[in-house]
Amino acid sequence: MQRIVVIGAGHASGQLLDSLRRAGSEAHITLVGEESWLPYQRPPLSKKFLSGELTAERLAFRPESFYEKHQIHTRLSCRAVSIDRDIQTVSLAGGETLAYDLLALTTGTRVRELAIPGAELAGVHYLRGIDDALGLQADWQGRDNVCVIGGGFIGLEVAASARTLGKNVTVVEMMDRLMARAVSPGMSEYFLGLHTRNGAHVMCSTGVSELLGTDGRVSGVRLSDGREIPTDVVVVGIGVVPNQELAQEAGLACDNGILVDEFARTSDPKIVSAGDCTNHPNSLLGRRLRLESVHNALEQAKSAAASLMGEKLAYAQVPWFWSDQYNSKLQMVGLSEGFDRAVQRGNPDEDKFSLFYYRGDVLIAIDSVNRPGDHMPGKKLLAAGISPTPEQAADPEFPLKSLL
Numbered sequence: 001m002q003r004i005v006v007i008g009a010g011h012a013s014g015q016l017l018d019s020l021r022r023a024g025s026e027a028h029i030t031l032v033g034e035e036s037w038l039p040y041q042r043p044p045l046s047k048k049f050l051s052g053e054l055t056a057e058r059l060a061f062r063p064e065s066f067y068e069k070h071q072i073h074t075r076l077s078c079r080a081v082s083i084d085r086d087i088q089t090v091s092l093a094g095g096e097t098l099a100y101d102l103l104a105l106t107t108g109t110r111v112r113e114l115a116i117p118g119a120e121l122a123g124v125h126y127l128r129g130i131d132d133a134l135g136l137q138a139d140w141q142g143r144d145n146v147c148v149i150g151g152g153f154i155g156l157e158v159a160a161s162a163r164t165l166g167k168n169v170t171v172v173e174m175m176d177r178l179m180a181r182a183v184s185p186g187m188s189e190y191f192l193g194l195h196t197r198n199g200a201h202v203m204c205s206t207g208v209s210e211l212l213g214t215d216g217r218v219s220g221v222r223l224s225d226g227r228e229i230p231t232d233v234v235v236v237g238i239g240v241v242p243n244q245e246l247a248q249e250a251g252l253a254c255d256n257g258i259l260v261d262e263f264a265r266t267s268d269p270k271i272v273s274a275g276d277c278t279n280h281p282n283s284l285l286g287r288r289l290r291l292e293s294v295h296n297a298l299e300q301a302k303s304a305a306a307s308l309m310g311e312k313l314a315y316a317q318v319p320w321f322w323s324d325q326y327n328s329k330l331q332m333v334g335l336s337e338g339f340d341r342a343v344q345r346g347n348p349d350e351d352k353f354s355l356f357y358y359r360g361d362v363l364i365a366i367d368s369v370n371r372p373g374d375h376m377p378g379k380k381l382l383a384a385g386i387s388p389t390p391e392q393a394a395d396p397e398f399p400l401k402s403l404l
């Protein structure tokens, strides 16, 4: 019987396993995951989970019975430490080896760590997995002051959850605006206003030079201009790095992620890879990129499963992403980087608007706040390469669907 080993139990692996069995794969499948949880949804961790509206049990990608029913052998709390491609084995941290005929790498990313004095103090948190979220929840209970370092999606979602729980929140961001890597200046400005209105103190263009401690626990943050902010808890959200070392040490081609083709195949024909850890081509965008999104993990995993089945399903989709902060749902489709014109539709003062981004006459992305009616047809317009005129985009009554 063919043996498939999947390393990394996250979003991409959950989809990959589902797709394999749906396609009729009868392979002996082993899932190796270093966390103690079966594949689960990470997005709620910084949102409804942290604010106490969802429990860990509700996050599972598939119930435990799915793995039993489909005879998927799970090896949790178990880290894969090396791959020997010549004899096709994976070594696990305990010394055991697993033989494979085909291998899937869905190792995701890990948090970038703060490299300043005091970073090791108790009360300093990162957020990647359920265990991190449980640790943060337990730690900030009964503590009022939270300092979030990093004004990206995760930092801002944590800030919104903390404000919802009534905590005093300070966000410190090094760049001159929020979420600068992902959204336009217009959208950054809206979110700065949103957080400020909700009572968070946001400091942009501000670096952090040291975390200050008392008796081994964080008690303050020293900013690069010398000012000090007293705090009880620090949450660091300064980005992630791809888990590519396993692949790299096995001699697979890597460059800011594991290099794969549009069929999720690595440089070894017996190994596929999908999700946050890959650097992949996107024919719609005409370039390679690494994405950190659920949509990417799920869709690329379908291509990886097809490749494992000896079929070909090209992954070529317009990227999309979402973020929930307070009552504002941001939905993004396409990549706005490099736009030369942003057209506003709707009214930011009513927390309902979209920005349509153009390069020349071509629509390249849409960011919407509480306007799913723009996001949904927008996805289809971008996939089909159809651009509404800027006048049509600016008119909230113009039916975008009519262009499809």
Ligand SMILES: Cc1cc2nc3c(=O)[nH]c(=O)nc-3n(C[C@H](O)[C@H](O)[C@H](O)COP(=O)(O)OP(=O)(O)OC[C@H]3O[C@@H](n4cnc5c(N)ncnc54)[C@H](O)[C@@H]3O)c2cc1C
Pocket (backbone or CB within 6 Å): 007, 008, 009, 010, 011, 012, 013, 032, 033, 034, 035, 041, 042, 043, 044, 045, 046, 078, 079, 080, 081, 106, 107, 108, 109, 127, 128, 129, 154, 243, 246, 274, 275, 276, 277, 291, 292, 293, 294, 295, 297, 320, 321, 322, 323, 324
């Ligand atoms: C707090 C938070 C909020 C988010 N919010 C959103 C959102 O709103 N929208 C959105 O689109 N995306 C969001 N994301 C991103 C999204 O969760 C990721 O893009 C997605 O999880 C990627 O899936 P993946 O399978 O590639 O990697 P992951 O889900 O990270 O899974 C990888 C798994 O592999 C394991 N692993 C790594 N190396 C090894 C090894 N050597 N041996 C064994 N196991 C290993 C890791 O521990 C991990 O469990 C969020 C992420 C976080 C952390």
